[in-house]
Amino acid sequence: MSQFWKPGTEKPRILDDEEGGVLFFSGTPSSSSGFRYSSIEKQRQRLPVYKYRTAILYLVETHATTIIVGETGSGKTTQIPQYLKEAGWADGGRVIACTQPRRLAVQAVASRVAEEMGVKLGEEVGYTIRFEDLTKPDVTVVKFLTDGVLLREMMDDPLLTKYSAIMIDEAHERSISTDILLGLLKKIQRRRPELRLIISSATIEAKLISAFFQTRKRRGLENEELGLQLEPAILSVEGRGFNVQINYAEEPVPDYVQAAVSTVLLIHEKESWGDILVFLTGQDDIDIAVQLLNEEAQTNGKNTSGLIVMPLYSGLPRAEQELVFSPTPRGKRKVVISTNIAETSLTLEGVVYVVDSGFSKQKFYNPTSDIENLVVAPISRASARQRAGRAGRVRPGKCYRLYTEEYFLNKMPAEGIPEIQRSNLVSCVIQLKALGIDNILGFDWPASPSPEAMIRALEVLYSLGVLDDDAKLTSPAGFQVAEIPLDPLISKMILASNQFGCSEEIITIAAVLSIQSIWISGRGIQKDFDNAKLRFAAAEGDHVTFLNVYKGFLQSGKSSQWCHRNHVNYHAMKKVIEIREQLKRIAQRIGISLKSCDGDMQVIRKAVTAGFFANACRLEAFSHNGMYKTIRGSQEVYIHPSSVLFRVNPKWVIYHSLVSTDRQYMRNVISIDPSWLLEAAPHFYNLQRLKPITH
Numbered sequence: 192m193s194q195f196w197k198p199g200t201e202k203p204r205i206l207d208d209e210e211g212g213v214l215f216f217s218g219t220p221s222s223s224s225g226f227r228y229s230s231i232e233k234q235r236q237r238l239p240v241y242k243y244r245t246a247i248l249y250l251v252e253t254h255a256t257t258i259i260v261g262e263t264g265s266g267k268t269t270q271i272p273q274y275l276k277e278a279g280w281a282d283g284g285r286v287i288a289c290t291q292p293r294r295l296a297v298q299a300v301a302s303r304v305a306e307e308m309g310v311k312l313g314e315e316v317g318y319t320i321r322f323e324d325l326t327k328p329d330v331t332v333v334k335f336l337t338d339g340v341l342l343r344e345m346m347d348d349p350l351l352t353k354y355s356a357i358m359i360d361e362a363h364e365r366s367i368s369t370d371i372l373l374g375l376l377k378k379i380q381r382r383r384p385e386l387r388l389i390i391s392s393a394t395i396e397a398k399l400i401s402a403f404f405q406t407r408k409r410r411g412l413e414n415e416e417l418g419l420q421l422e423p424a425i426l427s428v429e430g431r432g433f434n435v436q437i438n439y440a441e442e443p444v445p446d447y448v449q450a451a452v453s454t455v456l457l458i459h460e461k462e463s464w465g466d467i468l469v470f471l472t473g474q475d476d477i478d479i480a481v482q483l484l485n486e487e488a489q490t491n492g493k494n495t496s497g498l499i500v501m502p503l504y505s506g507l508p509r510a511e512q513e514l515v516f517s518p519t520p521r522g523k524r525k526v527v528i529s530t531n532i533a534e535t536s537l538t539l540e541g542v543v544y545v546v547d548s549g550f551s552k553q554k555f556y557n558p559t560s561d562i563e564n565l566v567v568a569p570i571s572r573a574s575a576r577q578r579a580g581r582a583g584r585v586r587p588g589k590c591y592r593l594y595t596e597e598y599f600l601n602k603m604p605a606e607g608i609p610e611i612q613r614s615n616l617v618s619c620v621i622q623l624k625a626l627g628i629d630n631i632l633g634f635d636w637p638a639s640p641s642p643e644a645m646i647r648a649l650e651v652l653y654s655l656g657v658l659d660d661d662a663k664l665t666s667p668a669g670f671q672v673a674e675i676p677l678d679p680l681i682s683k684m685i686l687a688s689n690q691f692g693c694s695e696e697i698i699t700i701a702a703v704l705s706i707q708s709i710w711i712s713g714r715g716i717q718k719d720f721d722n723a724k725l726r727f728a729a730a731e732g733d734h735v736t737f738l739n740v741y742k743g744f745l746q747s748g749k750s751s752q753w754c755h756r757n758h759v760n761y762h763a764m765k766k767v768i769e770i771r772e773q774l775k776r777i778a779q780r781i782g783i784s785l786k787s788c789d790g791d792m793q794v795i796r797k798a799v800t801a802g803f804f805a806n807a808c809r810l811e812a813f814s815h816n817g818m819y820k821t822i823r824g825s826q827e828v829y830i831h832p833s834s835v836l837f838r839v840n841p842k843w844v845i846y847h848s849l850v851s852t853d854r855q856y857m858r859n860v861i862s863i864d865p866s867w868l869l870e871a872a873p874h875f876y877n878l879q880r881l882k883p884i885t886h
């Protein structure tokens with residue numbers, strides 16, 4: 192391995208691993224077996240956090256807020272909720288919550304903790320993620336949930352009264368929902384001094400978070416008689432899992448996908464037993480890496496013999512995501528090629544090697560153009576450490592960084608930029624408004640978002656009819672939009688469908704837009720795939736095409752063979768049906784009557800326009816290459832090749848989202864009549880701006 196790799200000087204191992212990997216096995220014997228249970232108990236006790244059990248419980252007892260800093264793998268996520276339960280924080284019908292920024296982590300950690308506690312998932316230990324609730328009222332006492340779901344729960348129960356203790360995990364990730372939660376929990380603590388907050392963070396972000404909780408005015412928190420300390424306690428948990436040896440590239444690599452594939456092959460050739468986890472940035476480069484490994488298997492079979500390649504990204508159906516947790520068959524080596532969804536909180540038992548490209552897809556929002564883009568950007572040192580931490584969780588491991596040590600030490604930023612400072616804030620603002628926070632600019636943020644982004648969000652919400660002249664939620668529209676757990680633009684589209692008599696169709700479209708893709712594509716099958724898509728393609732655009740696919744799926748009796756023949760993702764369609772059912776229930780609750788327009792495409796497109804008018808684009812007059820300009824900011828955009836309107840290029844379109852690669856591409860596009868923009872948002876557009884194009 193030496194021709195390419197140079198061992199690094201990053202922190203050596205800390206924890207003694209005298210038991211090697213002996214206690215751990217990759218099979219999953221039944222959790223009821225005594226052997227499994229006692230081995231799990233021993234594993235729990237050897238985690239670094241175990242030595243701090245008493246200290247943690249003491250601090251939580253005596254402090255309103257406890258900040259726990261610990262390295263990845265020290266056991267924060269899986270152990271602290273159990274310690275709290277064991278100490279009685281779940282007695283008397285109270286619930287302990289633990290939030291995570293990512294859905295997959297919520298599910299994985301909940302099932303691990305249920306296994307450690309020897310209970311069935313969904314009973315004492317459960318989880319809730321958007322559109323999926325595996326908890327039982329009055330039974331679930333340790334609940335894992337995404338930070339976004341906890342925020343939603345505040346709409347029904349603003350003081351989160353059922354929780355005795357809330358652990359905000361992975362706070363260093365600074366997801367937008369975590370930041371909002373931190374601000375709101377500070378407020379809640381004034382009203383509920385008995386509530387305990389535990390904030391866990393892997394990095395120096397802890398200092399910032401601590402300062403944030405210290406600077407507060409503690410009005411109303413007068414509980415000295417309880418012996419409660421109001422200043423946050425900080426506890427540093429020393430130690431992590433097993434040693435991870437870090438290796439750096441000797442030279443910068445020109446193509447990280449190719450370099451990742453070469454490294455996988457090199458590890459497979461030279462290194463001993465153990466699975467490999469590769470971090471790339473998104474479905475596109477993951478698909479390429481999978482393809483390259485498959486090609487290698489065809490041309491040079493012996494280099495890949497025994498390798499099982501598995502992609503992992505959020506758009507993948509759940510059943511496929513879960514495959515990565517399955518034990519690796521004897522004599523084989525699993526290669527999981529993932530986005531940063533595997534970066535925190537996940538333990539993939541067999542992983543010994545991590546390959547880190549040094550990049551991830553990150554959201555960047557430009558308030559001037561009002562465009563939010565997913566861009567491939569360098570990760571931070573904190574992320575790099577988290578990635579390396581995925582090796583060495585159950586035995587010593589190695590991490591191969593596809594960048595130089597010099598780059599890591601001197602060029603890589605120490606921390607990422609909090610999501611709230613690089614996002615479109617429309618969803619965030621409406622949530623705060625729904626929680627009665629009127630002075631958004633004056634809200635106590637852990638990191639302030641830019642005033643421009645705030646103003647943009649207020650403008651959009653105003654033009655959607657969600658906020659009134661005093662920037663308060665309108666009644667009923669504003670409250671209804673806030674009730675629907677989707678992007679407010681989609682929620683507004685659903686609301687508008689009520690007037691247009693097409694709520695059945697629009698709810699289907701909303702369900703499809705909520706998942707990444709309903710298609711199965713891939714290199715080598717492009718022609719078949721294009722032909723399959725043509726069978727459903729609608730001249731009006733992608734949204735109507737989705738309706739055709741949905742109809743076909745129902746007519747086939749929800750058949751998986753039908754999906755296979757048509758390159759439609761069966762699991763994704765099942766998810767669509769599930770989400771659709773939930774959206775129907777929410778729609779009915781907020782007074783939307785379920786009606787079908789029986790194929791009247793015009794009303795469907797008008798309802799889409801009512802939500803997405805701000806994303807309108809016009810084909811450039813003399814464009815021969817399909818260039819559009821956004822009406823709002825005059826940005827150059829193109830229809831994505833995956834759209835049924837690619838090369839059709841209608842004059843006026845509305846898009847659902849933008850992706851940026853070599854160009855800015857519009858995904859999920861529908862053609863419209865410009866006069867509908869004026870109907871939908873007269874205060875947003877003026878006739879001058881909508882002047883038709885002349886060829």
Ligand SMILES: Nc1ncnc2c1ncn2[C@@H]1O[C@H](COP(=O)(O)OP(=O)(O)OP(=O)(O)O)[C@@H](O)[C@H]1O
Nearest residue numbers: 263264265266267268269270303432536538584585
């Ligand atoms: N599913 C699992 N299978 C086997 N071991 C596991 C599993 N989940 C956790 N563990 C063990 O528990 C350890 C601690 O995991 P935990 O998620 O609690 O750590 P953490 O400190 O929260 O790390 P991170 O910051 O990465 O989430 C792991 O390193 C691993 O040894």
